[in-house]
Amino acid sequence: xxxxxxxxxxxxxxxxxxxxxxxxxxxxxxxxxxxxxxxxxxxxxxxxxxxxxxxxxxxxxxxx
Numbered sequence: 001x002x003x004x005x006x007x008x009x010x011x012x013x014x015x016x017x018x019x020x021x022x023x024x025x026x027x028x029x030x031x032x033x034x035x036x037x038x039x040x041x042x043x044x045x046x047x048x049x050x051x052x053x054x055x056x057x058x059x060x061x062x063x064x
Contacts, residue, residue: 012062019064 001017003010023032050057 008057009059011059013064016062016064 001012001014020036024036027033047057
């Protein structure tokens with residue numbers, strides 16, 4: 001799966017999306033969702049640091 005936003009290509013493998021979806025569906029406690037959200041916030045911190053140093057990412061890829 002591929003999308004382009006503001007000249008940044010976002011790419012996610014089918015396997016990664018499928019496995020994350022299955023894990024989120026089967027998680028009854030909500031802890032996995034919180035881990036995914038923490039990882040997302042962490043990675044957004046990397047993007048913010050890149051923006052502060054005027055570095056433009058070409059692509060963001062999610063793979064397993």
